[in-house]
Amino acid sequence: MGTIGFTVNGRATSAEIRPNxxxxxxxxxxxxxxxxxxxxxxxxxxxxxxxVDGRPVSSCxxxxxxxxxxxxxxxxxxxxxxxxxxxxxxxxxATAFQCGFCTAGLIMGTVGLLHENAxxxxxxxxxxxxxxxxxxxxxxxxxQAVKAAAATLRGPGGA
Amino acid sequence: MAxxxxxxxxxGGTLTEYDCGIVGTSVSRSDGLEKVTGRAVYVGDLELPRxxxxxxxxxxxxxxxxxxxxxxxxxxxPGVHAVLTRDDLADQPNVYYGPVVRxxxxxxxxxxxxxxxxxxAVAADREDIALEALDLIEVExxxxxxxxxxxxxxxxxxxxxxxxxxxxxxxxADMKSLHLQQESNLCSIxxxxxxxxxxxxRLADLVVEDTYTxxxxxxxxIEPHGALAHWDRPDHLTIWSCTQNPSVNRAxxxxxxxxxxxxxxxxxxxxxxxxxxxxYPKLEPITxxxxxxxxxxxxxxxxxxxxxxxxxxxxxxxxIKTGVxxxxxxxxxxxxxxxxxxxxADIGPRTTKNGGYVAPGPYRIDHVSVDSLCIYTNKTPAGAxxxxxxxxxxxxxxxxxxxxxxxxxMDPLELRLKNLMVEGDRFHTGEELFxxxxxxCLEAVARDIGWQRHDAAYYAARRQRPRTGKLRGKGxxxxxxxxxxxxxxxxxxRLDADGSATVMTSTVEIGQxxxxxxxxxxxxxxxxxxxxxxxxxxxxxFTPYDQSTSSSRSVFSMGHCVLEAGKEIREQVLALAAEALxxxxxxxxxxxxxxxxxxSPERSVTITDVFRRRHGSAMGSxxxxxxxxxxxxxxxxxxxxxxxxxxxxxxxxxxxxxxxxTGRVAVLQLVAALDTGKTINPLGCNMxxxxxxxxxxxxxxxxxxxxxxxxxxxxxxxEYNLPSLKDMPGRLGTILIEQPHPDGPFGAKGxxxxxxxxxxxxIGNAVYDACGVRIKTLPITPERILRGLRGLG
Numbered sequence: 001m002g003t004i005g006f007t008v009n010g011r012a013t014s015a016e017i018r019p020n021x022x023x024x025x026x027x028x029x030x031x032x033x034x035x036x037x038x039x040x041x042x043x044x045x046x047x048x049x050x051x052v053d054g055r056p057v058s059s060c061x062x063x064x065x066x067x068x069x070x071x072x073x074x075x076x077x078x079x080x081x082x083x084x085x086x087x088x089x090x091x092x093x094a095t096a097f098q099c100g101f102c103t104a105g106l107i108m109g110t111v112g113l114l115h116e117n118a119x120x121x122x123x124x125x126x127x128x129x130x131x132x133x134x135x136x137x138x139x140x141x142x143x144q145a146v147k148a149a150a151a152t153l154r155g156p157g158g159a
Numbered sequence: 160m161a162x163x164x165x166x167x168x169x170x171g172g173t174l175t176e177y178d179c180g181i182v183g184t185s186v187s188r189s190d191g192l193e194k195v196t197g198r199a200v201y202v203g204d205l206e207l208p209r210x211x212x213x214x215x216x217x218x219x220x221x222x223x224x225x226x227x228x229x230x231x232x233x234x235x236x237p238g239v240h241a242v243l244t245r246d247d248l249a250d251q252p253n254v255y256y257g258p259v260v261r262x263x264x265x266x267x268x269x270x271x272x273x274x275x276x277x278x279x280a281v282a283a284d285r286e287d288i289a290l291e292a293l294d295l296i297e298v299e300x301x302x303x304x305x306x307x308x309x310x311x312x313x314x315x316x317x318x319x320x321x322x323x324x325x326x327x328x329x330x331x332a333d334m335k336s337l338h339l340q341q342e343s344n345l346c347s348i349x350x351x352x353x354x355x356x357x358x359x360x361r362l363a364d365l366v367v368e369d370t371y372t373x374x375x376x377x378x379x380x381i382e383p384h385g386a387l388a389h390w391d392r393p394d395h396l397t398i399w400s401c402t403q404n405p406s407v408n409r410a411x412x413x414x415x416x417x418x419x420x421x422x423x424x425x426x427x428x429x430x431x432x433x434x435x436x437x438x439y440p441k442l443e444p445i446t447x448x449x450x451x452x453x454x455x456x457x458x459x460x461x462x463x464x465x466x467x468x469x470x471x472x473x474x475x476x477x478x479i480k481t482g483v484x485x486x487x488x489x490x491x492x493x494x495x496x497x498x499x500x501x502x503x504a505d506i507g508p509r510t511t512k513n514g515g516y517v518a519p520g521p522y523r524i525d526h527v528s529v530d531s532l533c534i535y536t537n538k539t540p541a542g543a544x545x546x547x548x549x550x551x552x553x554x555x556x557x558x559x560x561x562x563x564x565x566x567x568x569m570d571p572l573e574l575r576l577k578n579l580m581v582e583g584d585r586f587h588t589g590e591e592l593f594x595x596x597x598x599x600c601l602e603a604v605a606r607d608i609g610w611q612r613h614d615a616a617y618y619a620a621r622r623q624r625p626r627t628g629k630l631r632g633k634g635x636x637x638x639x640x641x642x643x644x645x646x647x648x649x650x651x652x653r654l655d656a657d658g659s660a661t662v663m664t665s666t667v668e669i670g671q672x673x674x675x676x677x678x679x680x681x682x683x684x685x686x687x688x689x690x691x692x693x694x695x696x697x698x699x700x701f702t703p704y705d706q707s708t709s710s711s712r713s714v715f716s717m718g719h720c721v722l723e724a725g726k727e728i729r730e731q732v733l734a735l736a737a738e739a740l741x742x743x744x745x746x747x748x749x750x751x752x753x754x755x756x757x758x759s760p761e762r763s764v765t766i767t768d769v770f771r772r773r774h775g776s777a778m779g780s781x782x783x784x785x786x787x788x789x790x791x792x793x794x795x796x797x798x799x800x801x802x803x804x805x806x807x808x809x810x811x812x813x814x815x816x817x818x819x820x821t822g823r824v825a826v827l828q829l830v831a832a833l834d835t836g837k838t839i840n841p842l843g844c845n846m847x848x849x850x851x852x853x854x855x856x857x858x859x860x861x862x863x864x865x866x867x868x869x870x871x872x873x874x875x876x877x878e879y880n881l882p883s884l885k886d887m888p889g890r891l892g893t894i895l896i897e898q899p900h901p902d903g904p905f906g907a908k909g910x911x912x913x914x915x916x917x918x919x920x921x922i923g924n925a926v927y928d929a930c931g932v933r934i935k936t937l938p939i940t941p942e943r944i945l946r947g948l949r950g951l952g
Contacts, residue, residue: 018287034204035197037431039381040463044876047381075197088195095187095842098850099670100194101382101431107195126884133876135379135432136670137853138846139884140891 004068008033009077017064024048024059026067027074035075035104039133046132049105049112050074056112058131075104078111087111090149091142098136106132110146118154120146179750182683182905185842188675189694190429190668199429202385202401203460210387211240211282213449213459214289216296217468218271218278221537221869222318223300225267230279233295238288241453242296243280243445253415255325258407258439259334260346262325263503263540265415265444271300272320272502273537274870275468280445282453305869309476309497309534312344320344320502320535330410331706332645336793336800337512344535346500347508351516351529351798353587356482359491359526363482367563371555371935373919375474375499375864376857377467378544379881382431384469385460386442388450396423396447401430403438403708405665405697411440412447420699427697430669434854435543436470437669438709439506467874471864472544473510474499475551477518479559482526487569489578491526494518496552498541500533505542507533513641514548516798519587520556521597521639521808522578527587529798537869543709545854546915549640554937557636557920561927570613571635571924572605579637586639589799592806594908596834596898600810601637603832603894608633608812626930626948630817631827634924636917637810641803642909643710644791649703650677650720651784654728656770656777658687658752665697665705666717671911672843673713679839680718680904684725685732686749687766703784711909714839715805718904720785727783735769789902805900808834809913811852813888813921817929819948822941824860824926825889831917832894836908841895847910848893855918857882860938 005014008031015030027033027050036059039045043058050059051073078085084092087110097103106129113120113128120128125146134142193199230242245268248254254268255261267278279296283289304318311317324341337349360366386400396416402408405425413420430437442459450457461469475498482491496518500507515531564571576598584592610633611617624630651663662681666673674694682689695702705717733744736754740747740762748757755763767777789804814828831852838844861880865872873879893914899906919937927933932947 020287028204033197034200037201037382038203038460039383040876042463042875042877045381045463045881079196084195092191092195095191095846097188097191097194098672098846099380099382099430099432100190100199101201101380101670103194104197126887130883130885133379133381133881133883135381135434135854135881136846137850137882139853139887140849141846142884 006067007071021064022060023062023064023067026064033074033076037101047102047105049108054115056109086152087149090145094141094145096138096141096145098138102134114150114153177683179683181679181689182839185840186679186689188672201382201431202399202428205387205399207389207456210456210458211453212286212289213280213282213457214293215277216279216293218276220300220302221274221305222303223271226301227299229297233292236292238284239292241282243449243452256411256440256444257504258506259508260325260504262321265448280449282449282457306536309499312534312536336795337508338795346504346535347533349512349515349531350796354526356491356493356526356528360482363490364485366482368480369559370478373475373551373937376472376862378434378436380432380436383461383466384442386446387458388447389456390451394422399426400443401437403433403667405699406704408440408443409699415444425699427667430667433669434545438543464875470542471539473541477552477555479555483563487567487574487577489522489524492519492524494529496531498533499536501538501540503540505540510548514552516588516802517549517639518552521580523580545912549916553638553916554919558923561924568615572610588802590801594898594900595806595808596896597637597808599896600808600832604810604812604830607830607892627819630929632925632929633814634921634928635812636920638916640807642712642805644789644804646706647788648705648716648720649786650724652724654781656767656779658766659691660685660687662694662721663702664717665702666713667708676714676839677721680721681725684722684729687752711911714907715903715909716787719787722904723785724783728781731781732769735772736764739764739772805908807913809917811917811921813925815925815929822944827889829888830892831914832896833910833913834896834898835910836900836903837897837906838895839907844895844910845893848914851912851914852918853882855915859919859922863938
């Protein structure tokens with residue numbers, strides 16, 4: 001066992017971890033943040049996506065120990081109290097979910113995308129989010145949600 | 160009760176009666192907020208005090224006798240609290256389960272039948288300890304010959320998988336429509352006979368014969384199977400599970416443990432997709448057993464690799480022979496469909512039967528003969544999968560329709576329309592067809608994709624086109640599919656004094672949006688705002704029996720119950736309001752929880768006033784409940800009778816571009832039309848349609864579980880490719896047709912899987928139209944196209 005210190009959803013956090021513990025295990029079991037899901041454990045399905053220093057990461061592949069000193073944001077940390085993050089709001093408005101198991105990962109991936117590219121083309125969205133599988137087949141609505149969220153985040157002045 | 164066609168006009172309920180405008184609109188989903196905030200709870204998120212983690216030891220052999228299982232070293236590992244092996248089951252009366260045939264043991268007893276077959280299970284403080292303990296269990300096997308596929312299974316001298324004769328406990332009435340076999344690799348067989356096919360072939364001007372195959376594919380629901388079992392008393396089991404069948408699962412657990420059903424409580428939280436994979440017992444028996452042995456709550460959540468080893472879609476080999484007249488009338492069709500159900504029957508006998516009687520397609524044919532075989536092999540068990548046995552046969556008959564059209568020089572659309580069954584025709588099973596918008600669906604997709612009539616000149620030009628560069632083509636397909644019949648659903652409904660309502664139902668929210676749609680139906684009939692209606696999650700201690708959340712039956716069957724239960728409450732409300740308003744109940748309407756006299760809105764009372772009148776103050780509840788049982792059944796030798804309570808209807812059209820240099824298929828357009836009966840929530844119906852299309856797109860172009868002598872070669876997401884955003888067709892179109900059904904609530908039928916059936920043949924026909932390569936084995940890979948282009952077969 002060892003201890004790491006990092007920031008989770010804006011809070012300085014320290015946690016006891018096993019050497020082989022993944023970030024996903026630490027978040028779900030240690031910190032009880034259950035929004036990130038394990039779908040495949042090999043970094044392919046994207047349902048465990050969280051932001052590490054602003055970039056989307058498959059938390060099932062990252063060792064918890066490598067989160068030392070980093071800033072981690074999960075789906076639970078996006079909303080400001082009851083006010084949803086614009087990406088969450090866009091997914092809700094577009095009904096960009098069905099079973100919902102992949103939704104947190106898709107939202108975190110979208111936040112990462114729009115952080116890097118405020119006005120992505122549809123091809124860029126498809127490319128960036130191709131690592132987030134939605135087996136219910138909600139892709140049309142996801143594209144719509146990403147587009148709407150991008151527009152909101154750019155604000156009225158953004159073209 | 161299901162109604163005969165002549166009673167149609169009186170059944171169901173019409174919207175004009177209620178006029179709240181809630182049914183028919185894209186009401187927002189009730190589960191949105193928890194899903195976008197990560198607060199939605201799935202079974203793997205649940206924890207109980209003192210809960211242990213369970214892990215399963217699985218066979219590495221496809222077929223072997225189990226000589227010895229020694230778990231003593233595993234049991235001695237610190238942190239391990241229980242190891243379940245066959246020794247624990249030795250003195251138990253019921254250790255086998257299965258929805259049709261009790262052929263699947265909780266853990267292996269004398270043999271293992273596929274790679275992944277559970278042999279033992281460990282409950283430990285942590286998952287890593289449980290995994291370590293699995294390595295300490297010693298198992299000695301004697302390998303047996305491997306039965307690789309359907310043909311090998313039926314070959315003389317094939318090794319027999321199931322040596323003991325299992326007791327088919329016929330719970331489901333439709334199992335009388337097929338023949339279950341004993342001590343044979345043939346698990347079951349069903350037949351369809353009408354007319355005399357030999358006579359039909361003799362009369363035909365053209366006879367065409369083909370064999371089409373489909374590989375095993377994965378459901379790939381992103382939430383793996385999971386269960387959490389807790390024995391709060393030695394005779395009372397509470398189990399949380401992501402099952403699609405809480406009621407049936409409860410019955411099977413009660414049978415396994417010799418308990419009254421009321422001593423098993425099955426709770427289903429939100430479910431992260433299933434598409435059929437979570438029907439019937441999967442993980443529940445082993446989790447419950449392990450928890451019982453440990454004396455503590457145990458949760459098992461499968462790894463993705465284990466999901467691959469739990470359930471899949473039936474591979475198929477289907478031979479079809481069709482006789483047709485020179486002017487394009489189908490005269491005779493004979494089919495032999497061989498479904499590979501893997502190591503255990505699961506629901507395979509029904510899948511096979513249901514594929515069988517629709518194998519001639521939705522066409523008028525005087526002479527048909529079908530044999531549909533469900534066959535055991537040493538592979539992953541196959542069960543229900545979106546489309547339920549019908550993709551396997553529609554892939555075949557719809558591709559053959561295009562070949563027949565070309566041979567006759569006819570347009571494929573015209574050939575289909577000429578033969579397509581319509582309202583009032585008798586289906587191959589002898590029943591009269593109603594509420595079947597096949598023609599409407601087919602014409603809609605053809606129009607939408609810009610179908611160009613294939614005449615002699617078209618065919619001549621197509622034949623002469625050089626097979627180079629990028630070539631485009633279009634294809635069509637249409638299908639008909641039954642729903643589980645007979646089947647039973649029940650619901651109860653409660654209206655509270657403040658005008659809120661609660662639907663108690665065992666329908667599972669698996670992503671399809673059932674809770675939203677059932678709330679719409681309740682709100683419409685009760686006249687309350689839809690936001691005021693809460694729909695339960697299944698909890699068998701409280702929610703009444705429902706046979707299954709599958710077969711696209713929930714809106715039709717459960718929706719029917721909610722509507723009828725709502726009517727019961729509505730009548731009570733109207734009677735009380737009529738007294739207060741000194742009006743006749745027939746003259747009253749309810750909207751926004753206010754009862755008023757039609758035409759005189761000022762004469763009104765609120766629902767709360769009605770409760771005051773009844774109970775002296777604003778408190779209490781009004782109750783309603785309803786059951787709906789559909790009727791039907793087929794003769795096991797001829798398949799004649801009534802197959803279904805309603806028909807799923809869909810048609811699809813594809814436009815593709817085939818790169819003749821690389822063999823790659825780009826799907827430019829994919830359009831699916833389905834007959835909803837009545838669209839209760841347009842967005843929800845469209846999303847179910849899109850989902851069906853994209854699942855089928857994967858199975859058409861990229862997905863295949865590959866086995867080598869029973870060993871799975873690509874059982875994880877690293878090796879098994881799924882459609883991502885980048886695999887979306889250039890345009891994905893969805894069309895909803897409404898051909899109301901008398902028994903459906905407001906005329907509604909099921910929409911959850913119809914379009915999954917027509918995508919493969921639509922794409923296959925488009926590929927053929929583009930480059931002249933007829934693919935008969937899915938998936939349609941670049942390699943297969945290049946082989947076809949080079950004449951390598």
